[in-house]
Amino acid sequence: MGVIADKMSEITDEQWSSINKINREKVEEFLRESIQLSPQTLNQYTSALKIFFYWIKENAVDKDFWTIKGRDFLLYQNFLIRRGLSSSAVRFKRSAVSSFNNYIETYYDEDYPSFRNYVTKKIPSPVAVSVHSKEPLTLDEYEKLCTELERQEMWQPLAYLKVSFSTGARRNEIKQLLKEIVSYEPKIIGESKIYQTHDLRCKGRGVAGKVRKLQMDDIAMDAVKKWLSVRGDDDCPYVFVAKKDKQYQQISSEAMNRWCSVTFEKIVGRRVHPHLLRETRATTMVVEQGKDIKIAQKLLGHTSSTTTEIYVIRNDENDSDEAFT
Numbered sequence: 598m599g600v601i602a603d604k605m606s607e608i609t610d611e612q613w614s615s616i617n618k619i620n621r622e623k624v625e626e627f628l629r630e631s632i633q634l635s636p637q638t639l640n641q642y643t644s645a646l647k648i649f650f651y652w653i654k655e656n657a658v659d660k661d662f663w664t665i666k667g668r669d670f671l672l673y674q675n676f677l678i679r680r681g682l683s684s685s686a687v688r689f690k691r692s693a694v695s696s697f698n699n700y701i702e703t704y705y706d707e708d709y710p711s712f713r714n715y716v717t718k719k720i721p722s723p724v725a726v727s728v729h730s731k732e733p734l735t736l737d738e739y740e741k742l743c744t745e746l747e748r749q750e751m752w753q754p755l756a757y758l759k760v761s762f763s764t765g766a767r768r769n770e771i772k773q774l775l776k777e778i779v780s781y782e783p784k785i786i787g788e789s790k791i792y793q794t795h796d797l798r799c800k801g802r803g804v805a806g807k808v809r810k811l812q813m814d815d816i817a818m819d820a821v822k823k824w825l826s827v828r829g830d831d832d833c834p835y836v837f838v839a840k841k842d843k844q845y846q847q848i849s850s851e852a853m854n855r856w857c858s859v860t861f862e863k864i865v866g867r868r869v870h871p872h873l874l875r876e877t878r879a880t881t882m883v884v885e886q887g888k889d890i891k892i893a894q895k896l897l898g899h900t901s902s903t904t905t906e907i908y909v910i911r912n913d914e915n916d917s918d919e920a921f922t
Contacts, residue, residue: 608647616654620662624650627700637769645693649673662701667715670694674720684723691716733877736885738865745864754856756817756824757837761871763817765878765897768853768871770811773797774836779822783815790815799898809898876909883909 613621624646631639653660656676657669677687698714705712734742739762746755760771775795783790794811821836828838833845839852853871861869879897882888894905 607644608651612651613647616650617659617661620650620653620659623662623701624697627697630700631696641689642693642696645690646697649690649694652676662697663709663712665715667717667720670715671720674723678723687723691722731876732867733873733880734865734869736881739877742861742864746860750827751860752820752824752827753837754860756820757853757856758861758874759817759820760813761874762878763813764811765875765882765893766811767799767875767898768850770797770799770898772835772837772848772850772853774811774821775834776825776836777834778836779818779825783818790818792818807898812896879905879909 628639628643628646631642634642650662652673653665653669656672657665660669674687674691677690682690695714695716698712698716701709701712702714739758742758743755746752746758757771760766760774761768764771774797778792778794781792781794783792785791792813792815794813796808796810799807799809825836828845831845833847835845835847837848837853838845839848840846857869857871857873875897879893882893882896883890890902890905890909893909894902897905899905
């Protein structure tokens with residue numbers, strides 16, 4: 598079998614241009630017309646479909662897309678599993694190919710009347726396996742992170758940590774924050790100050806996605822103000838930034854990942870990632886503070902509280918003990 602590359606490397610332009618022209622053109626057309634996909638999902642679909650059709654070129658004599666069969670896809674899926682991809686990664690690549698097939702079935706039924714989506718239940722998805730146990734940060738670990746980042750004067754990662762914990766927001770939402778938020782007046786609730794941000798594009802279907810505002814407490818806002826005061830004046834409008842060619846620009850999601858996987862992990866001594874911060878916020882609210890799940894749902898920006906419940910990590914290992922009392 599042909600080999601793409603270790604760790605499923607991206608298909609290069611040269612590799613992509615070498616595949617069957619009709620396959621390439623139809624994939625590119627599908628991607629252009631997929632306006633219901635968010636920009637991030639569109640990028641992921643682009644990568645997944647290029648990997649699949651390059652595999653077809655290398656392993657299935659570069660078949661035209663309408664002649665690909667279920668057995669071809671089964672071999673491809675087995676290839677992904679043998680390469681050690683997680684079950685979620687394999688399922689996503691299934692989804693990308695299946696969506697492409699649905700597009701062909703819907704819009705080219707007269708041109709290819711015998712074509713059917715070959716990504717079916719007859720080719721079962723890999724069983725979901727949790728590689729890492731879900732264990733939100735404890736409040737002691739969170740305080741340790743804050744204390745150590747302050748000691749090291751790492752003001753930007755500290756601001757990100759406090760904003761993430763306060764808002765429960767996704768990293769791609771937080772990276773959109775503008776410096777202007779420090780001039781916003783807070784809403785006073787009892788003895789608390791609550792700051793609301795400008796509109797942010799959040800996870801959702803289509804290019805526009807969902808739009809919502811984040812809410813944060815004065816602790817997070819003070820951390821943002823401290824970081825901006827240390828940073829000084831510049832022309833970049835974003836709160837969280839990286840330097841390129843001596844100029845600040847909006848930070849990348851990968852840089853936020855590195856704060857978690859390198860800096861934060863070293864301090865607390867275990868795996869940390871942006872999604873864990875979101876789970877920590879949900880768990881703290883519902884389990885530690887006893888807030889209603891609906892409140893956590895609104896803060897995290899979920900459409901359904903059922904989704905929010907997935908983020909709440911409960912220690913219920915001893916619940917079955919009641920059966921013997």
